Structure formats: structure tokens, C-alpha cells
Amino acid sequence: MRKGVELADNEGLPQGIDPDKASVARMYDAMLGGQHNFPIDREALAAFTAIDPQVRTLARANHAFLGRAVRFLIKAGVRQFIDLGSGIPTQGNVHEVAQAVCPEARVVYVDSDPVAVAHSTALLADNPGADIVDADIRRPADILSSPQVGKLIDFEQPVAVLMITILHFITPEENPAGIVAAFRDALPEGSWLALTHATNQDRPDAAAAVGQLYRSKATSPVTARSRSEIRDLFDGFDLVEPGLVYVPLWRPDPDDHIPDNPSEYWVYAGVGRKRA
Numbered sequence: 001m002r003k004g005v006e007l008a009d010n011e012g013l014p015q016g017i018d019p020d021k022a023s024v025a026r027m028y029d030a031m032l033g034g035q036h037n038f039p040i041d042r043e044a045l046a047a048f049t050a051i052d053p054q055v056r057t058l059a060r061a062n063h064a065f066l067g068r069a070v071r072f073l074i075k076a077g078v079r080q081f082i083d084l085g086s087g088i089p090t091q092g093n094v095h096e097v098a099q100a101v102c103p104e105a106r107v108v109y110v111d112s113d114p115v116a117v118a119h120s121t122a123l124l125a126d127n128p129g130a131d132i133v134d135a136d137i138r139r140p141a142d143i144l145s146s147p148q149v150g151k152l153i154d155f156e157q158p159v160a161v162l163m164i165t166i167l168h169f170i171t172p173e174e175n176p177a178g179i180v181a182a183f184r185d186a187l188p189e190g191s192w193l194a195l196t197h198a199t200n201q202d203r204p205d206a207a208a209a210v211g212q213l214y215r216s217k218a219t220s221p222v223t224a225r226s227r228s229e230i231r232d233l234f235d236g237f238d239l240v241e242p243g244l245v246y247v248p249l250w251r252p253d254p255d256d257h258i259p260d261n262p263s264e265y266w267v268y269a270g271v272g273r274k275r276a
Helices: 024-031 039-051 055-075 094-101 114-123 140-144 147-152 176-186 204-217 227-232
Strands: 080-084 106-111 130-134 160-164 192-198 237-239 267-274
Touching: 024 039, 024 055, 024 114, 039 055, 039 204, 055 094, 055 160, 055 192, 055 267, 080 094, 094 106, 106 114, 106 147, 114 130, 130 147, 140 176, 160 176, 176 192, 227 267
Parallel strands: 080 106, 080 160, 106 130, 160 192
Antiparallel strands: 192 267, 237 267
């Protein structure tokens, strides 16, 4: 994975960027130690860290789950992935993980952040098995009918849809369950959904503070949800073991750190298979 240089103050901003608002994708890049972010994003991250000092650890745990889930899905026979809200490329992208195990695996990334789209386009230029769609997940039909999906995804074969820390940026009025259902209904039997989502289950005060932070400083608000609300997003899918759990507890690798209090990692993770 290639590295870029840290982006300077508003210099050479791609069209469509609000220099006064932090970007969800660029903040996550900063959490993971990336360099494709602006001062406004790092300022917002500093405010986030004041609320939860281990936010970077949480981001790494979430990204590690993505790698474990992709390897699990490859082992389960999946050869094609749609990664919604994929963000700015970092080490261990879906296509890197999947194609390292199965070179013929195909991946379509989806994001609407201009920096994420630009860097993904450059990264994937020489990879015929991966591409990116510049689209908003709130419009599933635009994604499913895109040329990139038409070229790389065969809906006669199992597909894995990845929704990693994206649905908590969808407000109740924007109907997150309806978005999931639109993708579910397009998938053949035996397809999969992998999802992580911020929760207010055990740390409601922190979740509320983070929600206020994103409303005031970022381009997208956060809506943390209860465990039962997140579980309902898997309607039509059968969760595999260990079910819906805090992110470090989902099938950890032998050397992974398991926290004494997993609820400190206030993101739930799960993987489900579409039922008949």
C-alpha cells in the first residue's frame, strides 16, 4: 500500500470538499495513522480523543475485524465483495486481504468522499479485479446499477456486502434498515452481510457526546444504536457464531488482545448469511 504526504491547509482541495467541516472518511484515516487528512479532521479527532482516549485503538480493532471477516468470507466461498463507505485506502484494504488468499476475488468499493474516491481510483488503476463507485449508500439503486458493479459482480453467485462503521452515519429519517434491505433483496441466496455499528448500549454518555461532536464538526452526524436496533439490521440474515458482539470479540486471532471490559470498544460487529 502506497503512502501519501500529509495534506496541507486547504491546499489543492478536490471539488466538493467543505474546508470548514471534518470528513468522516478523513477522520477515520487520521485515527488509523494515515496521511490523507486535513487540519480540520485532526482537530475533530483531538476532540473525539478527549471524549474517548482510546478512539485510535477502537479504530484499529474495527479495521482488524474487517480483515478477519474478509478472510472468513473467502474461506466460506465468497469471491466477490461490495464495500460500502469504504473510505480512504489504508493498509489491509479488502482487495488486498481477499486477493492475497484468492487472486480471482473481485471487489467494488463505494464512497462519496472526494479524497477517498481520488485515492482509491489511483490505487486500483492497475487492478482489474477491483474498482470504486463514487456514490452515496443512501441510493442503493445507483450503486447496484453502476457500470463497476455490472462489470465485476455476478449476482448469480454469492456476494458479500460490507457495511463497516457506515450505518451509524445514516439517520433514522434516512431509513438504515431500508438501505440494508435494498442490498439484501438484490443478493442471491447464500450471500453475506458484514457490519459494524456504534452503540449506546453500555456507554450512553460517551455515545451522546460523540454524536454531538459529529453534528457540530463533521459532514455527517452519528446515530449510535442499541444492540437490538443493530441486530434488527440483520433482518433476513442468519448471524454466524459468535453472533453480534463487541468488535474485538468477533472470532479474534490467537494473538489478538481481548480487553477485560469489551464494552469499552463501543462498536458491535457481526456477520450474517442470507437465508432462503
